[in-house]
Amino acid sequence: MSVRTLPLLFLNLGGEMLYVLDQRLRAQNIPGDKARKDEWTEVDRKRVLNDIISTMFNRKFMEELFKPQELYSKKALRTVYDRLAHASIMRLNQASMDKLYDLMTMAFKYQVLLCPRPKDVLLVTFNHLDSIKGFIQDSPTILHQVDETFRQLTEIYGNLSAGEFQMIRQTLLIFFQDLHIRVSTFLKDKVQNSNGRFVLPVSGPVPWGTEVPGVIRIFNDKGEEVKKTGFKHGGNYVAAQKEGAFELYGDRVLKLGTNMYSANRPVETHMSATSKNLASKTQENIAPNPLAKEELNFLARLMGGMEIKKTSGPEPGFRLNLFTTDEEEEHAALSRPEELSYEVINIQATQDQQRNEELARIMGEFEITEQPEITEQSTSKGDDLLAMMDRL
């Protein structure tokens, strides 16, 4: 409904993606001097994050992103993140990419739902940007790109009315409707119920600008307050202490959008979805073409602005597994419920030949890795690990 939603959606989901990748890379981290050729080091991790962040905040790409436009489907947006995730030497199998996207979307859905005011989604975005700047402290060029995006956000969203923010919030919630994937960190922290729904607390501080419920004020003809009574409202709210900062630097107050992952907490997702709502989901995808015409246009435009460094030459791609073992990853790929499949876009199935060619050209540089074949000459880190395990 609001044509100003995409930048917020993209940046926050991107931020969550970086949190997960950072955590997984740290978890598989080996000190540089002790690492074998096939293991991730601190240097590798920093390089991956640098590459992804600089692609995300590329000026041409940001220009396309900030144009007023409608939100497209989760499927279409997933394609953009597939490409982004492969903007570095890192490679992800489809099962890991699925899991990554699940974690990203559920995290941001949670943040949007729990925002006290619709405007606070901007603070959540700033929290993500603050953390992103932490990942690339040593790279002044990329830092400058992020600050520039910050400036753009302030310019566009700084003066939006409460009504416009409410519309952005509603647009985001429509995008996340019917997603109930259970995330282990959320379950353990009791912010998500076992049925996949988030806990909405009825206690704590009220949003900035809202009064604690429970007061009735009566006024006379002259507009003077003449009586004040109370009523029992049922919650346990307190007044808000202070407002979060919307400047480049400052105390955001809100914790939503900060990094909730740490190296010691592996994050799993549970794949059983409630079947009731899925009938409606499949009803919407009746057209044989998986992507509507306008979505293809959107993808071509957006990804045309992405500058991906070609990983040519002797440097191989390093595979990252979002699961604990390769078997788990393979099992996840096979057992993912049909309804939750993101149906990675089959470009050949589109009917529009011209658009198909242009999109295929853009996508040409980028492949989703299939399960790597075991060969003696394989130099990718994941390949060697797989080969080693097979020989055991």
Added chain:
Amino acid sequence: MYRRERSIPLRGSAAALSNNLSVLQLPASDLMHFGVVHGPSAQILSSAPGGMPLAQRQLQVKVGVGVSPPLITQVHWCVLPFRVLLVLTSHRRIQMYESDGSLMVYWHALDSGDASSAQTLFARGIAASVHFICVGTWSGRILVFDIPAKGTNIVLNEELAGHQTPITDIATERAQGQDGVADMVTADDSGVLCVWRSGTVFTLLTRIPGFGVPCPSVQLWQGMVAAGYGNGQVRLYDATTGALHVQISAHARTICALDLAPEVGKLLSAAEDTFVHIWKLSRNPESGSIEVEHCHGECVSDTQLCGARFCDPSGCSFAVTGYDLAEILRFSSV
């Protein structure tokens, strides 16, 4: 006191919109009809008194081949003197159907006018006023359609100017002691309220300024305007003078729906904070000032509510919808 009754299952979950529940109960029939917006489709269903669902239908707005159906903003029944029409507002269009949704009798494409690229065209806010149906738009303009007693000869009669930001909700009430005249209140995203008198030409009676917060839902009863705001407040104004009489810190999040039980003056407020509250409105016979009393509060755990309606004119029962919830929750008094 109210107790939970059996829920009515929905084919699709309710979308995070305001005023996302419409209820129709015709005096001659035992059946209750419900309308809920899912997203690009709206679901209309009828149920027996016990809550058992009987028939259901899904409506969409089809704008062309290969183009995905636009998002629906609201679905609402309009009870007119000689007929009942079901009105659906969406991005780009307004569609009107026979009351069971079986036949579309009229559609209207929204005019882009002087919209900039940063604006989406949509209609939102639906109410019946005597033999007119009034629908709000993204520009703040209100379209007034003249509805014949039967047939499809519906005509756009007038466009009312009074708001500068998107309309959120419209409410109407028959003017006291006068036949064929109704009062109407319209609300918008900046919190401005306009009170109108209907007729062959609508006249603006009062304008109540906003205070920087949207007003998603509004009701009108016996010369009182009840408005629910984005900061959780419910305010009661005198419709003639526009004076603020009562201000309630009712909720901790934005209010999503208000409804009235006209026989007894009960007001229902539902908000994104998971709470529903019921209030009793009255007028002090001596001073004429508006008074309010809190009757009941209900917490629908972990559910961001998006719609709420009384199911009968004396407020003995009510129903609510919530974001991501694929059922209509019902409550009735004990």
